[in-house]
Amino acid sequence: MGKKEIEEKKMKSKIKLIVFVLLIAFISSYAFIKFKKSRDEDPYKMFGIFAKVYDIVIQRYVEPVDQNKLILGAYRGGVQSLNEDNSFITKDIMEKIKDRFNYKGNIGIKVTKRGNYAQVVYSNPESDAFKAGIKPGTIIRKINSMQAFNMSLYEINAMLHGKVGDKIAIDFYSTDLSKDIEKQFEYKEYKPVDFKIDTIKNAKVFKLFRFTKECFENMKNYIKENDTPIIDIRYSMDDNYEEMVNFASYLKGEPLSVLAKTKEKEEEIKSTIQEKFDGKKTLFLATSSLTMGAADVFANLLKGTPYIKTVGGRTSGSAYKYQTFKLKSGDYVNIAVKMFKPLTKKGLLPDIRSFIDDDEIIDAVRRYKKEEKKDNGDEKKAA
Structure with a gap:
């Protein structure tokens, strides 16, 4: 030849x-x-x-x-x-970013991929990013002049970590100002925020970011002290399913479990607490398409409880755990290997539909309460 x-x-x-x-x-x-x-x-x-x-x-x-x-x-x-959050990472890129997850510095935000865009799900209310206008729903356009559109979620998350004191340039679209903004941020060692109680239109709202024991105790106290408790999980993507199922069990007043499914097997995560919410007042659960992970399963566990009403937008339908695999070529894939249930794949539809900005959520809750009061009054008259 x-x-x-x-x-x-x-x-x-x-x-x-x-x-x-x-x-x-x-x-x-x-x-x-x-x-x-x-x-x-x-x-x-x-x-x-x-x-x-x-x-x-x-x-x-x-x-x-x-x-x-x-x-x-x-x-x-x-x-x-x-799955848009799956990633393929070349060996050259992995070599550049692999150490970043070990750095303690970050800018206080968590993102997901939506239609190839990087969208902010959570923004630490104490962070410089939040104060600069990077809030849940914000689209990240560039990171250090590199188009986020062309980056995998794994790469983006790596870039959002760095050495404390180093700088990172973020180009984002500000919904408040309706324009693109490019700003430099310093990597800092932000402590995770579990929850925050905000006052919106004279209503106190419990914003739940992470399912922790401290958050659980504070949530119970908040519910006791407020006639119209609103638990806001619109911008939560926590993955602590073990603690989350206890939150849900308390609110629903019965033992609950979560199913963790992999390709090979299924495991059950059971609640471990005996305490119960008395259900004597209507509790509202604010949701959105950015409600992900344990928060999404949380909403699904509580769906159908007579005294708990979901309000806002359809949830993301996303509750996965990801794992990174190295290929023989030296490249990597980061893919979903575990799914948590109950989960509505198309997203859980709320009981009360509403736009998801703060004011609209409060208005929707107040309209419902007004109708509820009217219906109760009519029932008493009929009796």
Whole structure:
């Protein structure tokens, strides 16, 4: 076999590899969606469609196709099409960011990916970021001049950690000012905030960020001292399911459990407390599409309790635990390996629909209380 034939054979093998990799990405995104619409559809038809698309791209794309970029894009797209918070991280990027999670410095925010955008779920009320206008719902556009749109969630979370005293530049869209802002922040050792009691339109609201024993005791006291208790979990993405199930058990007044499901097995996380809320007053649970993790399962556990009303927006439907795996190539994937239930995959629909800003939540609660009082009065008259 001559040199030319050997080169041609290598090229054919390379093209087959590229096609194979792209097929993986295609199957996990486009084909996956199509299968949901029609489970009986012949998958080989999908392969044929993809082969035509691939052929057109190679032959007609106006600029030279970078095959490495194409392959990496296929990996990334395949992983993230299943769950936007999944990540594919190249070995070069991992080498640059792997130590960041060991640093104590951060800027006090937690994010998720929404439509490839990095969106803030939690912002520490004591942080410089919060004071600068980075609040739940804020879109992070750039981190140190790098487009967050092109970064995996794993990379973004790594970049949000750094050595105490170092600086980081964040470009974000301010909803308050309706414009893009670029600002430098210093990495600081912020202590996590478990809860905060805010006064909104003369109503006291218990903002729950983390399910901890200290938070539990303070929540009980808050409920006792307020006629219209509002537990706000709109911006919580905590992962302490062991403590969360005790919160839910107390409020519901019965033993509860959470199911932790992996590919291989299911485990039950049971409540361990005996205390019970008496249920003599209506309790409101404020939710939003940024209600994630243990808070989302919390809302699902309490759904249907007569004296507990969810108010606000549909929850995220996301309660996963992620794990990082190293590939033989030296690259990495960070994927969801555990799901917690009960969970409404499309997001739990609240009992009382409302826009999720503070004022709207309070107004919705007051309208409900007014109607509740009126209905109780009518019942007494009828009796």
